[in-house]
Amino acid sequence: GVADAMAVGLFADWRDLTLGVDFELATTLGTLLQLYHKIQHRQWSVYNALRKPERFVVNIQPLDFEQRSGFANLGENMWRGGDQIGKEEKRTNELAWVHQPASFVIEQQDEDTWWVLASVANDQRPPPWMRSFVRAFRDAVASFVAEPSALVHRPLPDDASLLSSFHKEATAAGFW
Numbered sequence: 001g002v003a004d005a006m007a008v009g010l011f012a013d014w015r016d017l018t019l020g021v022d023f024e025l026a027t028t029l030g031t032l033l034q035l036y037h038k039i040q041h042r043q044w045s046v047y048n049a050l051r052k053p054e055r056f057v058v059n060i061q062p063l064d065f066e067q068r069s070g071f072a073n074l075g076e077n078m079w080r081g082g083d084q085i086g087k088e089e090k091r092t093n094e095l096a097w098v099h100q101p102a103s104f105v106i107e108q109q110d111e112d113t114w115w116v117l118a119s120v121a122n123d124q125r126p127p128p129w130m131r132s133f134v135r136a137f138r139d140a141v142a143s144f145v146a147e148p149s150a151l152v153h154r155p156l157p158d159d160a161s162l163l164s165s166f167h168k169e170a171t172a173a174g175f176w
Contacts, residue, residue: 014047016055021152028140029148056102063108101125128159135162 017038021031038044064073101124105117116137120130135156143150156162170176 015044017044026152028143131162
């Protein structure tokens with residue numbers, strides 16, 4: 001029925017896409033335009049589920065705001081694992097199983113809120129790599145907003161400096 005057609009459509013959107021990002025010349029805007037061009041011109045290959053354990057997965061989940069029969073969609077974070085509305089989200093000390101080396105989900109919670117969720121295989125992407133990734137991601141977002149012609153690959157501080165800055169931020173926010 002209609003629900004089956006919608007489910008098939010969701011799963012049919014998986015594609016393999018590769019970008020070349022020159023280490024010395026690539027800019028934030030240039031990289032985004034290259035990505036846009038590849039999507040617009042369908043320069044991707046068919047998704048191969050057997051290779052998923054080897055691939056980075058990026059999933060973008062916009063939310064549909066249209067009400068249907070008096071119901072509105074909620075972001076996945078509001079119902080995963082049962083009703084989560086009003087419950088405080090807490091982190092545990094357990095490492096969760098990951099299905100590929102890295103997974104990045106860009107998820108819309110409501111009209112004004114987006115989440116970027118990152119899951120990585122600790123044996124392949126240990127904490128120092130993750131700290132560098134978080135810093136580079138922050139730099140990329142700031143570059144996109146304020147300086148789109150900046151180079152994508154900028155020098156990063158050493159891991160001890162990154163750890164110290166994250167510790168200071170967490171302490172100032174009341175998490176430490």
